[in-house]
Amino acid sequence: MTFEEARDYLLQQARKLGLEAEVLATHTRELTIQAHGGRVEEITQATQGGIGVRVVVEGKTGYAYSEERTPQALDWVLQEAHENALLQSETGGFLPAGSELGRHDLLGEGLSAPLEQKRQAALELEADLRADPRVKQVQMTRYSESETQATLGSTRGVAGAFRNGYALLLTSAIMGEQGSLKQGYEYELSKEFHALEPGRTAQAFLQKTGRLLGARPLKTGRYKAYFEPKAFGQLLGMMGWFLLSAKNVLEGKSLLAGKIGQKVASEIFTLVDDPTLPGGLASRPFDAEGTAARRTVLIENGILRTFAHNSETAQKMGMENTGHAARSYKGVLGIAPTNLFVQPGQGVKMDEGIVVTDLMGLHAGANPISGEFSLQALGLKVEGGEMAYPVENFTVAGNFLELLSRITALGTELEWNPMMGIVGSPMVEVAELSFAGA
Amino acid sequence: MLDEILVGDVLRRARLGGADFAELYVERWRRRALRVLSGEVKEATSGIEYGAGLRLFYGTEVVYAYTNDLSPESLVELTETLVKLKGSAGQVDAQGQGGLDFRKAVAQGLHAPAIPFTARDKRYRLERIREAEAGAQVSPQIKQVQSNLMEWEQEVLVANSEGKWAEDRRVRTRLYVTAIAQDESGMQTGVVGPGLSVGLELFDRYSPAEIGRKAGMQALTNLRAKPAPAGSMPVVIGNGFGGVIFHEALGHLLETTSVAKKASVLSDKLGEKVASEVVTYIDDGTTPHGWGSSEFDDEGLPTERTVLIENGVLKSYMVDRLGGMLTGYRPTGSGRRQDYTFAPTSRMRNTYIAPGSTPREKLFEGIEYGLYAADMGGGQVRPGSGEYNFAVKEGYIIRNGRIEEPVRGAMLVGKGPESIKRIVAVSDDLEMGPGMCGSLSGSLPVEVGQPHLLISEIVVGGQA
Numbered sequence: 020m021t022f023e024e025a026r027d028y029l030l031q032q033a034r035k036l037g038l039e040a041e042v043l044a045t046h047t048r049e050l051t052i053q054a055h056g057g058r059v060e061e062i063t064q065a066t067q068g069g070i071g072v073r074v075v076v077e078g079k080t081g082y083a084y085s086e087e088r089t090p091q092a093l094d095w096v097l098q099e100a101h102e103n104a105l106l107q108s109e110t111g112g113f114l115p116a117g118s119e120l121g122r123h124d125l126l127g128e129g130l131s132a133p134l135e136q137k138r139q140a141a142l143e144l145e146a147d148l149r150a151d152p153r154v155k156q157v158q159m160t161r162y163s164e165s166e167t168q169a170t171l172g173s174t175r176g177v178a179g180a181f182r183n184g185y186a187l188l189l190t191s192a193i194m195g196e197q198g199s200l201k202q203g204y205e206y207e208l209s210k211e212f213h214a215l216e217p218g219r220t221a222q223a224f225l226q227k228t229g230r231l232l233g234a235r236p237l238k239t240g241r242y243k244a245y246f247e248p249k250a251f252g253q254l255l256g257m258m259g260w261f262l263l264s265a266k267n268v269l270e271g272k273s274l275l276a277g278k279i280g281q282k283v284a285s286e287i288f289t290l291v292d293d294p295t296l297p298g299g300l301a302s303r304p305f306d307a308e309g310t311a312a313r314r315t316v317l318i319e320n321g322i323l324r325t326f327a328h329n330s331e332t333a334q335k336m337g338m339e340n341t342g343h344a345a346r347s348y349k350g351v352l353g354i355a356p357t358n359l360f361v362q363p364g365q366g367v368k369m370d371e372g373i374v375v376t377d378l379m380g381l382h383a384g385a386n387p388i389s390g391e392f393s394l395q396a397l398g399l400k401v402e403g404g405e406m407a408y409p410v411e412n413f414t415v416a417g418n419f420l421e422l423l424s425r426i427t428a429l430g431t432e433l434e435w436n437p438m439m440g441i442v443g444s445p446m447v448e449v450a451e452l453s454f455a456g457a
Numbered sequence: 458m459l460d461e462i463l464v465g466d467v468l469r470r471a472r473l474g475g476a477d478f479a480e481l482y483v484e485r486w487r488r489r490a491l492r493v494l495s496g497e498v499k500e501a502t503s504g505i506e507y508g509a510g511l512r513l514f515y516g517t518e519v520v521y522a523y524t525n526d527l528s529p530e531s532l533v534e535l536t537e538t539l540v541k542l543k544g545s546a547g548q549v550d551a552q553g554q555g556g557l558d559f560r561k562a563v564a565q566g567l568h569a570p571a572i573p574f575t576a577r578d579k580r581y582r583l584e585r586i587r588e589a590e591a592g593a594q595v596s597p598q599i600k601q602v603q604s605n606l607m608e609w610e611q612e613v614l615v616a617n618s619e620g621k622w623a624e625d626r627r628v629r630t631r632l633y634v635t636a637i638a639q640d641e642s643g644m645q646t647g648v649v650g651p652g653l654s655v656g657l658e659l660f661d662r663y664s665p666a667e668i669g670r671k672a673g674m675q676a677l678t679n680l681r682a683k684p685a686p687a688g689s690m691p692v693v694i695g696n697g698f699g700g701v702i703f704h705e706a707l708g709h710l711l712e713t714t715s716v717a718k719k720a721s722v723l724s725d726k727l728g729e730k731v732a733s734e735v736v737t738y739i740d741d742g743t744t745p746h747g748w749g750s751s752e753f754d755d756e757g758l759p760t761e762r763t764v765l766i767e768n769g770v771l772k773s774y775m776v777d778r779l780g781g782m783l784t785g786y787r788p789t790g791s792g793r794r795q796d797y798t799f800a801p802t803s804r805m806r807n808t809y810i811a812p813g814s815t816p817r818e819k820l821f822e823g824i825e826y827g828l829y830a831a832d833m834g835g836g837q838v839r840p841g842s843g844e845y846n847f848a849v850k851e852g853y854i855i856r857n858g859r860i861e862e863p864v865r866g867a868m869l870v871g872k873g874p875e876s877i878k879r880i881v882a883v884s885d886d887l888e889m890g891p892g893m894c895g896s897l898s899g900s901l902p903v904e905v906g907q908p909h910l911l912i913s914e915i916v917v918g919g920q921a
């Protein structure tokens with residue numbers, strides 16, 4: 020059975036049994052080519068997919084999934100989901116009504132290049148890095164690509180499918196000069212294999228990591244902070260999204276609870292999530308419940324406009340569904356961002372402060388429930404409007420909401436970061452933050 | 458699970474493409490999980506996982522691919538892609554052209570369940586869980602009880618280009634109860650989680666009410682415990698899950714995964730005295746119904762009982778196929794993997810320190826001041842140096858040979874290879890405890906175990 024046949028079979032059986040059911044299938048193909056020491060060291064080729072059902076019986080919700088698509092396996096899935104639902108104590112569950120959403124291809128032929136070219140891309144990136152005498156060790160260099168086909172359907176009329184994917188060049192290496200060692204990483208991500216350029220990725224790595232060599236200690240104090248897009252994107256993906264998820268609001272975990280319509284950030288700060296962005300890496304025509312994609316302004320000129328919702332949280336809070344339902348075939352209904360980005364501004368003019376280029380240890384050092392963070396960082400000291408010298412062994416600390424309210428300027432160029440979801444940010448200037456160093 | 462002709466075709470194509478060895482691993486899982494918090498079902502999920510992993514050897518270089526599309530077209534395409542990626546297509550190996558004559562080995566049902574999952578409905582399970590919750594209510598200070606029931610059924614087929622064909626069936630059940638006790642001083646937990654290669658007879662072997670009671674009592678003990686002392690002292694480690702220290706700090710150093718790379722301090726030490734002579738350390742994949750038992754490993758070899766250390770002398774490592782090729786040691790049926798998304802590596806099964814002859818009470822005699830680590834929690838180890846740190850889940854002060862007041866927050870800190878030399882006495886009350894072990898080839902069910910034993914000196918990290 021194909022995934023679409025399996026979906027149709029499940030819906031047909033569900034109707035026979037008098038169950039409300041929603042079926043989500045995803046199928047992913049992945050390829051990873053890892054280069055080391057001038058040769059291909061490791062290759063992983065994988066195709067993995069499965070089909071998950073959510074059923075609602077007497078207002079109770081149950082889940083089950085299968086990676087096998089035979090009538091026998093699918094019958095078992097429906098029966099288990101039904102039994103799992105009946106065990107629940109919580110009632111009030113429902114499936115949203117929907118319609119025909121069509122089939123969409125958001126990837127096209129972007130990954131269709133011959134294998135040999137992909138091998139070469141990984142090997143070339145590694146060779147370009149090793150050619151620089153300051154590169155002491157190339158720890159990891161890989162080309163990887165991923166292509167996902169998602170199919171959705173429900174007994175309440177939802178039906179649709181889409182395909183998306185990306186190609187990635189990634190490297191992590193150590194540079195050294197006169198006793199100073201710095202480890203860094205760099206990547207390029209695109210929907211088109213041919214848009215990747217190993218030479219450019221290597222140059223970006225050498226420039227970004229090379230500028231940190233010869234770092235000096237930073238004196239503890241309060242400084243103006245200039246977050247590079249990568250660093251701010253990490254913080255926003257980790258902390259910002261947590262605060263904006265309606266699921267966390269309902270569970271009493273978000274500091275933004277009850278603040279709709281209030282000022283929660285600097286008035287130059289506008290935060291948008293847009294699944295309709297052409298060419299966006301996380302673009303999709305509809306969410307995991309079949310709610311059509313649309314652009315959502317979460318924070319507008321500093322004012323909190325809405326949380327991110329699925330049908331369940333929207334109903335519980337009496338608010339409009341923003342179409343942020345997310346679910347893997349093995350998992351339960353949740354909420355996730357798509358292309359999340361900070362609207363660029365008028366530009367940043369540096370005078371005195373610290374450029375924060377990268378943040379580390381986000382899972383341990385950032386607590387989204389309290390909003391507090393204390394993170395090891397890498398950066399450069401800015402003096403008299405110039406990047407004067409690199410600094411090291413310091414942490415930057417504060418409260419995320421205070422940081423948002425102290426944003427004083429935003430860069431003009433948006434840069435996308437795939438490390439914590441797909442997050443876009445310009446350079447972000449923050450009036451003052453606490454830095455702990457020597 | 459898969460047609461013999463198709464399996465043969467895939468393996469033959471891989472050999473024709475230049476691989477020295479090809480192995481196909483196919484599995485189907487049925488998993489159920491039930492999480493109940495304070496009497497209410499919080500999560501009930503069920504799923505079928507189904508897929509295949511193809512591993513090719515080119516000398517000692519390995520390539521791996523997996524898929525859960527098991528149609529003939531998909532498997533053939535996977536094989537061809539892997540061969541092409543290796544860049545060796547076109548090198549026809551004459552040996553690969555012949556047909557494969559599989560020698561089939563099928564599991565005998567040594568660990569088969571007495572009460573299969575299908576024998577009882579979900580209500581029955583929920584009732585047993587509620588018995589465990591009721592059992593945990595040993596005091597009004599028990600504020601919350603959470604129970605997790607896991608049921609796994611796994612069918613496995615391993616076939617390789619040497620004609621091996623092995624089929625295994627593994628059924629496992631585990632009930633995991635966490636009790637939380639709270640008073641003005643704070644919150645403490647107690648955890649008890651028996652698991653075996655059995656079906657629903659787990660509830661007959663371990664009464665749910667008793668599992669709950671133990672978890673509740675442990676939480677209460679920790680609530681009235683004082684902060685643990687710090688310093689170097691003799692420590693008696695309890696039986697059962699206490700064996701986790703030697704699993705981490707000794708067992709992992711004996712897997713060829715680290716031995717072959719000389720990343721283990723115990724590399725190249727066969728025949729040498731590495732532990733005190735009261736120590737015999739065994740890894741046994743054949744224990745009937747053991748949580749880490751199976752009839753075949755994930756490379757299709759029959760599991761076995763491997764004596765690793767005998768009376769202090771290193772006798773064997775735990776060896777998988779690749780580890781055997783790299784080191785020359787005989788494979789010990791230790792190749793394991795979490796599922797088809799991982800290539801196998803050498804892993805532990807049910808690993809324990811064998812019973813000694815010292816009666817348990819004698820271990821405590823003569824200890825003026827020390828720690829009794831009755832139950833252990835999690836920890837970390839660095840295989841290169843064997844350095845470990847482990848949290849004591851339930852601990853007591855030993856004073857003048859007697860077990861006295863409970864203490865909490867103790868950490869045991871040391872180096873595995875040094876600690877095993879300091880084991881001075883081993884009791885005769887061997888018990889095993891189930892756990893999940895995470896490493897290169899994923900997360901796997903294993904048992905750890907030991908009798909009560911005395912370590913002459915160990916660093917205890919505490920706050921007092």
